[in-house]
């Protein structure tokens with residue numbers, strides 16, 4: 063069921079670094095983004111695939127992990143992502159590209175979840191530094207980065223309590239994500 067897939071499709075930030083992801087798998091995921099909606103059908107997004115150990119090491123330093131967990135500096139080496147998809151846009155001729163990119167992210171992550179993988183979208187990216195580190199084309203700008211891997215963490219969805227939407231980790235390192243109740247987001 064779609065709802066089961068959406069429930070399972072959480073933001074995962076700890077992975078099995080031994081479980082590599084192939085270029086073919088990334089291409090299958092990007093094909094889902096390719097088939098997704100685009101404002102005025104302009105399709106201004108481009109995708110850079112990162113899947114070797116060396117390239118993954120270039121991306122990691124430029125991402126900010128879990129802003130609500132300031133004491134956590136991101137995953138240790140054994141739990142780092144084994145692939146990334148860098149979503150870029152053509153600077154000329156892009157319109158509503160952020161919406162296109164959001165939809166693309168969701169298509170990619172749903173596809174990853176269906177394959178038993180998982181990931182996290184990054185908006186907090188040191189874009190210019192990453193652009194330079196990857197020697198990217200100057201006509202393109204990074205919009206989002208998606209980290210991918212085989213998740214090793216449990217993520218629990220719960221109701222928002224007392225208006226607090228911050229995710230948190232319990233003593234067993236389980237990651238809790240408060241979601242607003244349906245009744246609280248409906249206006250009648």
Ligand SMILES: Cc1cc2nc3c(=O)[nH]c(=O)nc-3n(C[C@H](O)[C@H](O)[C@H](O)COP(=O)(O)O)c2cc1C
Pocket residue numbers: 071072073074075126127128129182183184185186187217229239
């Ligand atoms: C546009 C966007 C940007 C995000 N940027 C970051 C980020 O920079 N770093 C991070 O750790 N998580 C990032 N996230 C993940 C959110 O923190 C996550 O979606 C939220 O906590 C809810 O958890 P869930 O995805 O499991 O429902 C981003 C999510 C979205 C949609």
